[in-house]
Amino acid sequence: EEEEEEEEEEQQQQQQHAVSPRHARFVRWTIVCFDVMRVCAGGLVVKFWGLFFVDAYALTPVNISVMMALTFGLGLLVVIAIGRLVIAWQLRRGLVRLVLLVVVDTGNFMMAVPNLWVNAVAWAVREATLGAMLELKKSLMMDHTPKSSRGIWNAAQGLQQGLWSGTATVGGYIVHAFGFRTDFWLMNWLFLLNTCVWLLVARER
Numbered sequence: 001e002e003e004e005e006e007e008e009e010e011q012q013q014q015q016q017h018a019v020s021p022r023h024a025r026f027v028r029w030t031i032v033c034f035d036v037m038r039v040c041a042g043g044l045v046v047k048f049w050g051l052f053f054v055d056a057y058a059l060t061p062v063n064i065s066v067m068m069a070l071t072f073g074l075g076l077l078v079v080i081a082i083g084r085l086v087i088a089w090q091l092r093r094g095l096v097r098l099v100l101l102v103v104v105d106t107g108n109f110m111m112a113v114p115n116l117w118v119n120a121v122a123w124a125v126r127e128a129t130l131g132a133m134l135e136l137k138k139s140l141m142m143d144h145t146p147k148s149s150r151g152i153w154n155a156a157q158g159l160q161q162g163l164w165s166g167t168a169t170v171g172g173y174i175v176h177a178f179g180f181r182t183d184f185w186l187m188n189w190l191f192l193l194n195t196c197v198w199l200l201v202a203r204e205r
Contacts, residue, residue, distance in 0.1 A: 024144040028153060030200050031141050036163065037197060041190035042130075043167030044174065044183055049123060052180040057116045067120060075128040082132040100133045101195045108188040112181065140201070 053059045107126035145153050174183045
């Protein structure tokens with residue numbers, strides 16, 4: 001009975017989204033390309049943002065811990081709010097995620113402003129918004145993936161996280177040679193390019 005209910009639910013989802021196998025495959029591979037670029041861009045700074053605030057503004061480990069806690073709390077609120085809005089207003093998730101990407105891009109470029117409060121708020125908004133984006137991405141990926149193949153695509157997404165270690169090494173060299181802000185600027189432009197990639201999925205029907 002449970003299997004029959006799952007099959008009926010999957011059929012209802014397919015009918016609701018009414019996408020062809022070709023379009024579903026296009027969405028999956030675009031999401032994969034997006035993720036590879038996102039991980040590579042984020043990996044440039046993910047290990048160094050704390051050091052940046054210590055180096056630029058002499059923040060203490062306690063200050064950094066408070067920032068992390070506040071960012072985590074803000075991230076939960078954003079995820080809950082976006083989820084409820086998408087369900088209540090029947091919003092197109094691809095377009096919602098595009099709006100979130102623009103917010104992330106804005107936060108990235110705000111990091112170029114040499115001001116503690118501007119940088120701190122920009123980073124918190126960026127990280128919180130990224131959390132909501134990832135949840136929407138998972139939802140889109142599963143809706144466009146056949147049930148029998150979901151394990152494979154989930155595994156492929158997990159393997160992408162390994163790219164972080166490589167790009168973090170590159171980020172370390174950039175920080176050492178050119179400074180933190182150069183590293184942030186490189187990430188900014190890569191994320192902006194990534195937003196252009198997501199435009200392909202934002203036209204989700």
